[in-house]
Amino acid sequence: MNGYQIKNNFKAAGIHGFLLLVTATCLFPLFWMVRSSLMTQATIFTDQSFFPGQMHIGNYAAAWMDGNFGMYFLNSIIYTVCVVGGIVLIASLAAFAFSRLEFPGKNFFFYMFVAAMMIPLPGGFVPLVVLMNKLRLVNTRIGYILCMINVGLSLSILILKTFFDKMPRDLEDAARIDGCTKLGIWWHVALPLARPAIAVIVIFNALNVWNEYILATLLLNDRSLMPLQRGLMVFQGAHSVDYPVLMAGLTIAAVPIILVYLVMQKQIIKGFSSGAGENIIFLGKRV
């Protein structure tokens, strides 16, 4: 081994060491969650060891059945899919327009969306619920979905516009010369190129909807419409907390979102590995 290789190895080792340290702090809560979910209410505080003496998987069954998880799980999936799908469509259309098209009032509308992100409405929930009552959308799935689409809209538009701005114009021009409509450019050129950005807003909004609790409780009454977080709340009594079952429930709740992230994360790194050349050929075949 020469000096250059040794230095490289040290550098690599240093980087990996740093990465592993951060990894440890990130994995610890997950590990703790699972470990706690395998204990019983009696041992969860007294047993300080890292691995429980006896594995008590009954908690998972209890969380699923007592918590009525099946129904809440399905609701959460419906809400997440609808909201994320809606946002990707609506936000990408708008972001494309803000980035690439001209129309009267463009700047005004864009800054309106950006400003909306700045003004928090913690307390905006109550007027929102009153409004939803007037619109007869209270206690309906579509009402909740529309509200949640609105929640994620501004940010998604901002992120997508930023990525659309960076798109090379030659692809777009090529498509236009080939006779593509504006909508066609959006669908065939912009969306595929912005895949990493779309993956980001998918993850972001999926997480928001999956973990959302307050608006769901305020807007929905029927238990059959409630999402997963509502089911978890039942394990947290005002005083008694059934920790092991709660941890089991939280673990079950974390799995789908981790899966979504895994899938999306592949999209993020797939984006531009071989550069723009790939996409021109792709277009040539299509149009």
Place this chain on the structure above:
Amino acid sequence: MAVVGITGCARNPQTDNTLVVWHWMTDREPAFEVLAARYERATGIKVRFELYAPSDVYSQKIVAAAQARTLPDIYGILDKKKIFAAFIDSGFVADLTDYFKADEGRWGKSLFPKALAVNRFEKGNSFNVPPGIYGVPIDVTNIQMVYNKKLLAHAGIFEVPRDFDEFLEMGKILNIHGITGFVTGWGERWMVECFASNYAFNIMGQDKVMATYRGEIPYTDGDWIKVFNVFQRLGKSGILFEGIVTKANKYAEQDFALERAAFAFNGSWCVNVYHDMNPDLAYGVMLPPPVNRARPMRIWGGAGSSFHVNARSPRKDKAIAFLQWLTAREQQVYLSEATNNLPANRNAGASVTPALTQFAEGMDHTTHPTVWPYNEDALVTEVFDKAIQAIVIGEKTPDEAAREIQAVKERRMKKKR
């Protein structure tokens, strides 16, 4: 089908025979379901309990429903008397006085007067609400001190402290044995208020406290300094559990259940928690040790949870009938046994566990802000609670705190004129 499932139609219009109850009591949901089923079998009327937790989200839901005029038939109001009065003023709460008085007052007499008092507005009350009873208590509670017999014995203590000085002395002895003396949830403002109020009543009596609220006596008065001194002494003595001022009561309960502290300040609901977390816990209940032994110690207590009837509900009479059933002896016994809480019905007492019986014995000493003729301004209360936290951690002296609170009080009094 799938489309309908996803878009979801508005819920089915309520049949005339279904009562809807909104509540926040996660721990009692199973018991409520059982009772609802029993009621349906007995009368054919369906009762649907809907749970919205935690309690701050529940409060927001009630406020939103009030503004949208969609309050259910039966619900609770988790807020100060002033807000309770606002609900009544706006026509959201039915006046139940006549029902309580009917039949020579049969319903009213079956319940503890202190439980009813929380729901009652007296003649000439400062909220301008017509006198009467506007809610139905379903249980009673009070807040006292609990002590761990085993930990105390370990330190050679076999009697409860008779006054505050003895309490602090015991704290020192416990520390020598590596045991923390006292834990409670002073991360929650109302817990600070409760403890302070108990000692204020003990040191200067209710009248003087009321006079302070009216603005006639300043917080810099010597008696109030004595109240603040209580907290300073606690903070300096080493008896307090670490992080007590950022602890939610829920965590303080767990600390006591896990035998990490010898004393705790908590309400009768803790019996259920301790039973769940540590069934073998050997503990007793006592009043907080007084500073002034000449005056009896007053504690906070009265109705635990109360339900109100929506005055605009078309099923008002059915709702009231249900609540009468809910507070009848048999249902109260069931509720009390199922959820380990004290019943509101006077004749249901025989069913409670020994630990709860000890709590019940304190009901004679109870009082509550909702039954006082005056309440302090909400902003002054906030400054008061926060100043006490500062005293506990040693950031402020009692004198500094008193001056700060008095300054805010004077500002608020000026605004009101």
Place this chain on the structure above:
Amino acid sequence: MESLTLKKVAFSDFKDKCGNLFFIVPAVAIFAVFYIYPFYKIFNLSLHEWDGISLIQTFVGFRNFRELAVDKIWWSSMGHAAYITFIALTFQNALAFALAVACDREIRMKRFYQVVFFIPPILSEIVVGLIWRWILDAGTQGGQQLGLLNHFLVTAGLPHLVNDWLSDPNTALTTIAIVHSWKGFGWGFVIFLAGLQTIDRELYEAARVDGAGPWSIFKNVTIPMMVPVILVVVILTILGSMQVFILILSMVSQGLVYHTEVPVTRILSAMLESNRFGYACAMGVTFGVVLIAVSFIMKTLSDRFKQ
């Protein structure tokens, strides 16, 4: 003749541009209904005194704003949020950027790291609050430290560093800021990584061919290309950190005196504890204006930086 043709072109151009409006119609429609109306209500309410229940609301003009202007606790809560934001902007984002750069290269276990770093944002606030409370607990039982951090300090031979992290006015806010950064760096990481991935690799090749070293490439290729993404992350960090509150509630309950107050906890306090809806709305509006001003400044600075 020529001017008529020009006018025709201009008109069809205008028609074309109006057609583009359809792209933003769905977004604006939803926005108008679900945001503008509640916002209008909030702004309207900020000009009234109301407890949230009574049928009457009293119009008081700008009195709430005047009271807010001299509310020391409100402005110090802004300062606390600004402090948390500062820690997030520096510590959290530097960490996220460094990690993204490290993972952008072809290193082993890249996939694994990408998953792991995103776990803290995924975890619900419940778990994060619970676990960190346990780690930072300052209690003792039978002479043993109950909290993991203090326990570790004692066993590592540093008992004098043991502290009540969440109840000591000197450390409480910083502790919260660090936990918040820990929870949030995964976001910056994901966005930075996406941004790094969209940088044309050919630029790197060209620079390398020109003989530039790694640091020079970083300074002259990576950073400039990443400026818009960095700006987005900065804005997101500011917005997210200024609005933190659930984490605070779960770690210090209703707060350590006034040391852990942030704007959102003040708004909630005014709404639910003091029952002053109008004042709470005035807080919300003021908060929004401050955030807009800050973002505007950031945008102007970044525009100037681009030149």
